[in-house]
Amino acid sequence: xxxxxxxxxxxxxxxxxxxxxxxxxxxxxxxxxxxxxxxxxxxxxxxxxxxxxxxxxxxxxxxxxxxxxxxxxxxxxxxxxxxxxxxxxxxxxxxxxxxxxxxxxxxxxxxxxxxxxxxxxxxxxxxxxxxxxxxxxxxxxxxxxxxxxxxxxxxxxxxxxxxxxxxxxx
Numbered sequence: 585x586x587x588x589x590x591x592x593x594x595x596x597x598x599x600x601x602x603x604x605x606x607x608x609x610x611x612x613x614x615x616x617x618x619x620x621x622x623x624x625x626x627x628x629x630x631x632x633x634x635x636x637x638x639x640x641x642x643x644x645x646x647x648x649x650x651x652x653x654x655x656x657x658x659x660x661x662x663x664x665x666x667x668x669x670x671x672x673x674x675x676x677x678x679x680x681x682x683x684x685x686x687x688x689x690x691x692x693x694x695x696x697x698x699x700x701x702x703x704x705x706x707x708x709x710x711x712x713x714x715x716x717x718x719x720x721x722x723x724x725x726x727x728x729x730x731x732x733x734x735x736x737x738x739x740x741x742x743x744x745x746x747x748x749x750x751x752x753x754x
C-alpha cells in the first residue's frame with residue numbers, strides 16, 4: 585500500500601489539517617495541487633493505495649483550480665478520504681462536489697472530514713480551536729439523512745477510522 589496526500593493549500597491551513605490526518609500513515613507522498621506550475625504527475629495509483637484529498641472550502645465550494653487539477657489524475661480505484669477545510673463558514677456542498685470529482689477521476693471515496701482551520705484573511709472571526717474537529721460519516725449518509733450523522737471527533741482519532749475503512753468493502 586502506498587499513501588498519498590493531494591493538497592490544495594494556498595495559505596497552509598489545509599496542509600496543516602492534512603498532516604494531522606495522515607500523521608500515522610506510512611511514507612506519505614505529497615502532491616501539491618496548489619503549485620503554480622502544477623502538471624499531473626504520472627503516478628500509477630492502484631486500488632491498494634490510500635489517498636487523502638484535502639481542499640479548502642471557499643464560499644461553500646472547493647476552488648475550481650483544485651477540482652480541475654484533481655480531474656487530471658487517474659485514481660484507478662484507489663480508496664480516498666476527502667477533507668474540506670473551512671475557517672469562517674461551513675463546508676456546505678464542498679464535500680459532495682469533491683466526491684463527484686474524485687469518483688470521476690477514478691478514486692473510491694471511503695470517508696469524509698470537515699475540519700476547522702484559522703481563516704486566512706480574518707483569523708479573528710474564524711472558528712478557531714486548538715485541534716481541528718472532524719465530522720465523519722459514510723458518503724451515502726452525507727447526501728441523505730443528516731439525522732444519522734455521528735458526533736464530531738478530534739482529527740487525531742480520524743486516521744485510524746480511515747485506515748480501518750480502507751480494508752473494508754467499497
